[in-house]
Amino acid sequence: MTDFSMELNDDQTTLQEWVHGFAQNVIRPAAHEWDEREETPWPIIQEAANIGIYSLDFFANAVTDKTGLSIMLTLEELAWGDAGICMAIMGTTLGVAAIMANGTPAQQMEWIPQCFGTPDDIKIAAFGVSEPDAGSDVSSLRTRAVYDEKSDEWVLNGTKTWISNGGIANVHVIVASVDPELGSRGQASFIVPDGTKGIRMGQKFRKMGIRASHTAEVIMDNCRVPGNCLLGGKEKLDEKLARVREGKKSSSQAAMATFEASRPAVGAQALGIARAAYEYSLDYAKERQQFGRAIIENQAIAFKLADMKTRIDASRLLVWRAAWMAAQRKPFLNGEGSMSKLYAGETAVRVTEEAIQIMGGYGYIRDHPVERWHRDSKIYTIFEGTSEIQRLIIARAISGVHIR
Numbered sequence: 001m002t003d004f005s006m007e008l009n010d011d012q013t014t015l016q017e018w019v020h021g022f023a024q025n026v027i028r029p030a031a032h033e034w035d036e037r038e039e040t041p042w043p044i045i046q047e048a049a050n051i052g053i054y055s056l057d058f059f060a061n062a063v064t065d066k067t068g069l070s071i072m073l074t075l076e077e078l079a080w081g082d083a084g085i086c087m088a089i090m091g092t093t094l095g096v097a098a099i100m101a102n103g104t105p106a107q108q109m110e111w112i113p114q115c116f117g118t119p120d121d122i123k124i125a126a127f128g129v130s131e132p133d134a135g136s137d138v139s140s141l142r143t144r145a146v147y148d149e150k151s152d153e154w155v156l157n158g159t160k161t162w163i164s165n166g167g168i169a170n171v172h173v174i175v176a177s178v179d180p181e182l183g184s185r186g187q188a189s190f191i192v193p194d195g196t197k198g199i200r201m202g203q204k205f206r207k208m209g210i211r212a213s214h215t216a217e218v219i220m221d222n223c224r225v226p227g228n229c230l231l232g233g234k235e236k237l238d239e240k241l242a243r244v245r246e247g248k249k250s251s252s253q254a255a256m257a258t259f260e261a262s263r264p265a266v267g268a269q270a271l272g273i274a275r276a277a278y279e280y281s282l283d284y285a286k287e288r289q290q291f292g293r294a295i296i297e298n299q300a301i302a303f304k305l306a307d308m309k310t311r312i313d314a315s316r317l318l319v320w321r322a323a324w325m326a327a328q329r330k331p332f333l334n335g336e337g338s339m340s341k342l343y344a345g346e347t348a349v350r351v352t353e354e355a356i357q358i359m360g361g362y363g364y365i366r367d368h369p370v371e372r373w374h375r376d377s378k379i380y381t382i383f384e385g386t387s388e389i390q391r392l393i394i395a396r397a398i399s400g401v402h403i404r
């Protein structure tokens with residue numbers, strides 16, 4: 001019989017405890033301040049870099065873990081500390097995932113280290129797909145990339161919106177249309193290196209939640225990047241475009257490849273928020289006395305907590321399964337990546353709302369973190385594919401029907 005175990009091994013437990021310690025001692029105490037300031041928490045990113053959580057090495061070890069759990073354990077703990085700060089620390093990995101999904105080995109070697117920098121000189125990255133008129137419908141991107149043969153440069157023009165780390169990143173990975181008639185199959189990803197002229201931050205958005213994570217427009221106005229900044233290279237792109245024009249199937253869609261890989265990781269963050277709210281409200285329910293007894297002695301409250309814990313554990317199983325499948329290079333034939341993000345995201349919203357209900361008026365005021373956790377949770381049913389889009393992906397995968 002082959003061994004099967006649901007227990008974490010010693011290395012995984014050590015990792016989980018280490019990141020939890022950072023979340024508990026560094027992130028949580030700072031969470032309220034950075035939520036109010038609505039700014040990138042550079043000192044916290046610096047501390048994460050000093051101890052190695054924010055580093056190329058950490059990321060490289062995590063992505064080569066064949067169980068797929070290292071990143072999930074890390075993200076659950078960081079988001080347990082605070083989701084906005086977690087996004088500020090880990091937002092870079094979306095750009096990195098895009099380079100990994102679409103770049104040649106040489107491009108990965110060149111650019112991924114530049115996304116992290118070093119503890120002495122921290123760098124961050126951003127991944128820009130969404131546009132004012134192209135959110136869920138990524139096939140309708142208007143940002144154009146035109147090749148200038150004379151100078152061997154790509155010229156980017158367009159506006160990206162709601163980009164995490166947008167305009168402040170050292171490395172931007174931008175998805176642009178090379179041939180608009182081909183929709184998402186006519187798109188490619190481009191590196192915009194630090195200091196490139198013609199790229200700038202537009203509006204910085206003020207948000208409901210994850211306010212320590214910077215979100216802004218990125219505007220490109222005749223932004224020229226060297227030819228080798230096209231991820232995957234021109235030859236591969238030309239071949240792909242030729243295949244698509246002949247009506248043949250093309251395997252890669254630049255933005256989708258990145259999102260598929262990152263969905264369980266988004267689910268893991270949602271899980272961290274949900275767990276934080278569950279633990280906090282469980283403790284509160286045992287302490288709070290009304291009618292001469294602890295409120296948890298009422299089934300109405302205890303059953304809420306039972307449902308919260310059940311949904312959290314179910315979310316974790318979905319997240320870990322999808323992460324394991326991705327690490328084992330098993331295809332998501334039933335939309336398993338989407339299932340994990342969908343269920344964990346909706347669980348975070350439900351659980352944080354119930355946590356407020358359990359705490360009554362105390363849950364609604366800023367003296368306690370649960371109102372913040374509820375605000376933070378909502379983005380997890382929106383970004384990297386809304387809940388509706390995740391259901392669409394799952395429904396199409398299980399049915400084989402092009403459901404709209």
Ligand SMILES: Cc1cc2nc3c(=O)[nH]c(=O)nc-3n(C[C@H](O)[C@H](O)[C@H](O)COP(=O)(O)OP(=O)(O)OC[C@H]3O[C@@H](n4cnc5c(N)ncnc54)[C@H](O)[C@@H]3O)c2cc1C
Binds near residue numbers: 094161163379388
């Ligand atoms: C804080 C934040 C950070 C973000 N970070 C990034 C980032 O780093 N990079 C990036 O590229 N983008 C980022 N985004 C953008 C995010 O991915 C989009 O907001 C998201 O994809 C949804 O697009 P939209 O907002 O245009 O909504 P829309 O696509 O306009 O959708 C509006 C509503 O219609 C529904 N809907 C749309 N189409 C369908 C359909 N076919 N069937 C059923 N329902 C449908 C949606 O589910 C949703 O409920 C971020 C957004 C936010 C708010």
